[in-house]
Amino acid sequence: MTSLRNNPSDDARDAYLDAARACILDVGWRRTTLTEVARRAGVSRMTIYRSWSDMQTLLGDLMTREWTGVVQAALADQDPARSAVDRLVAGIVGTVRVLRDNELFVRIIELDPELVLPYVLHRRGRSQDLILALTDEAIRAAQASGEVRAGSSVAIARGLLLAAHGFVLSAHTMVDDEVTEPELDAELAALLTRSLAP
Template sequence: MSSHRHNPAREPGPRDAYLDAARACILDVGWRRTTLTEVARRAGVSRMTIYRTWSDMPELLGDLMTREWGELVGSTEILGYDDAGQRGGATPGQIADGVVRAVTVLRDNELFVRIVELDPELILPYLLARRGRSQELILGLLSAVIASGQTAGTVRAGNPAAIARGVVLAAHGFVLSAHTMADDEVSPDELDDELRTLVIRTLNPEEDDR
C-alpha cells in the first residue's frame, strides 16, 4: 500500500500566497462575503490572475481545505507513524494516540472553527455526499498504518481500508460534535479518552477471538 510519508516537502509558490489571502479573507469575514476579487486584492495580484487559477470560490475552497487539513493530519508527527513504527508495526495504542492528536488539531484549527461557526453548510457535502481530498489522504495514511500493524501482528485482521473508514467515521463525531457532549459532568479530555479506547478496541487483535 502506498504511503504519502516519504513525499518531499513542497516549496511554497504563488498558489500558496493566493490561498493565504483566501484564508485571511475567510477568517475575517467568512465564506459568504469572500470573493475571488477580494482574494486578488489581498494577494496583490489582478483578478484575472486568480480566475486563471480557480474558476470559482468552491474550487478555491477545495484547494484551501486540502492544503490546510491535509498538511495538518498528514504529518508523521500527528499520525505517530515513524520509521520504527513502519518496520515493527504500530500498536493499537500508538494508532489511537495519532487519531486523537489528529482530531484535536482539526477541532482546534482556526479555519475549521471559523467555517463551522459561520458557514457550517460547507462541511455537509463531505459528511453526506462525498469524500474530499483531505479525507482521502487521511484514509490512505491510516490504512497504511493499519496494514503495517496487521503484518506485524499488532493489529487485528480485516480489510485495512474498511477498518480505517470505520475509525474515520467515528472520529467525525469527535471533531464536529464533541463540544455538544462536554459539560460539567463530562470533560473534553474524558471524551478524547473515550475515543482513544474506542480505537484501541477496534484495532486490538484480541477482538478477533470474541
C-alpha cells in the first residue's frame, strides 16, 4: 500500500524521491528534513507533507523504489537458456552485488545503519516482500520442471533471502588479504546452488 495519499503523477513522485535521495547522499537521513526535500524538489513544504507525513514514511517509499530498481537491474540480463537454478543463483548473487555497491545503501550503512535494523530484526519491508514473491515464483516454476528440490517454496525463498542478508550486510567484515569479495560471492553461489539442487 502506498503512502502517497494525493497520488501525484509518477514524474512528480520520482522528482520528490530524487530530491530526498540527493539530501540523504549529501547529509544523511538524520539531517534530512521534509522541508529540505521540498526545497530541493522546488515545491512547497505542504506539497511534500501532503504526500508524506514524516521522513520515515518517505524513506520507506524511497527504499522500496531504490531496492526494486536494484532487483530489476540484477535480473535484466538473465539468459533464458540457462538452467532455472543458474538463473535463480545468478539473480540472487547479482542482487547482492548491486545492492552492496548501491550508493544510497552504502551511505545509509555508513551514516545511519540503524535504519536497516528494523528490516533485519523486526519485520520485512515492501522490497523484501517483492524479492520473496519473485523468488517464490521462480522456485515453484523450477520445482514443477524438477530442477529445484521439493519443499515449501515460501520457506526455501525465505531461507535464501536470509542467507543473502549476511552477504549484503557483513561481507566487508570477511574481506581481507586472504579472501576477496568475488571469492565470497562465489561461495554464496555455491551455497545457493547446493541448497536448491534436487
